[in-house]
Amino acid sequence: MSYEGYKAGLVSFYSRHRRMPGYVEMMEFTGLRSKNAVWKFIEKLVEDGVVEKDARGKLTPGAYLSGVRLLGVVEAGFPSPAEEELLDVMDLDEYLTPNKESSYLLKVKGDSMIDAGIHAGDLVVVERHETAKPGTIVIANVDGEYTMKYLRKEGNRFYLEPANAKYKNIYPRNLRVEAVVTAVIRKY
Numbered sequence: 449m450s451y452e453g454y455k456a457g458l459v460s461f462y463s464r465h466r467r468m469p470g471y472v473e474m475m476e477f478t479g480l481r482s483k484n485a486v487w488k489f490i491e492k493l494v495e496d497g498v499v500e501k502d503a504r505g506k507l508t509p510g511a512y513l514s515g516v517r518l519l520g521v522v523e524a525g526f527p528s529p530a531e532e533e534l535l536d537v538m539d540l541d542e543y544l545t546p547n548k549e550s551s552y553l554l555k556v557k558g559d560s561m562i563d564a565g566i567h568a569g570d571l572v573v574v575e576r577h578e579t580a581k582p583g584t585i586v587i588a589n590v591d592g593e594y595t596m597k598y599l600r601k602e603g604n605r606f607y608l609e610p611a612n613a614k615y616k617n618i619y620p621r622n623l624r625v626e627a628v629v630t631a632v633i634r635k636y
Contacts, residue, residue, distance in 0.1 A: 451489075451492065454478045454489060455493070455498060457477040457478055458474075458477075458493070458498070458499075460477075461473065461477055462509060468499065468506075468507040468508065468509065471483050471486050471487075474486045474489070474490075490507065493510075494510075497510045498510050544573050544630070544631050544633070545573060545575075547575055550575050550576040550577075551573060551574065551575045551576075551630070552573075552574060552576075552627075553571050553572070553573055553574075553633075554571070554572050554574055554587065554596075555569070555570075555571055556568055556569065556570045556571070556572060556596070559612055559614075560595075560596075560597065560610040560611065560612050560614075560615045561585070561596055561597070561610065561611045561612065562611060562612050563611040563612055563613075564585060564598070564611035565632060566585075566596070566611070566629075566632050567634065569634075570632050570633060570634045571632070571633040571634075572596065572629045572631070572632055572633075573629070573630050573631040573632075573633065574587055574627035574628065574629050574630065575627055575628055575630050576626065576627050577625060577626075577627060577628045578624075578625060578626075579625060580599050580625045580628050581599070582599055582600055582601040582606070583598065583599070583600070584598070584599055584628050584629070585597070585598055585599075585628070585629040586598075586599045586608075586625050586626075586627065586628055586629065587625075587626045587627040587628075587629065588608060588620075588623055588624065588625050588626060589622075589623070589624040589626055590608065590618060590620040590622070590623055591620055591621060591622050592622075594626070595608065595618070596629065597609055597610055597611075597618065598610075598611065599625065600617070605619070606623055607619045607620070607623075608620070608623070
């Protein structure tokens, strides 16, 4: 079996069991006959970032196992020939929340941001910030209540603009930016 075949076996094992295999289990799915051969295989996996070793030497999944494969790009305009090519492996958690300490999710209620592509039931990834640039979508505390809107500036005054013509701009007496929206998650 090739190295890629061994990696595929490891991915399959991890997907089924949600844990890393032991040496004997690796011997079984790889067909390797000695623990030394498995050890060399593991060292190659560590070198390639497929798996990692913790402080005690225990195997943990690397980006290849815990991420999602990025296979290419797809044309959203005119059709083009599809080519499947492994470009990278992405860890969605790391991609969506690079600053984990200051990031959190909120579930969207209402339709005031629908023209920005944010629908009721979506999840928004937000990052805590006390300030934001005009034009960004923010989570703001307005007179003691929270809302999600575009932050806009008119002269020296900040206001909040919805992304739905059914709603009016909000010109609050007290406006405090709590977070900036960094991503939207929607399942179909």
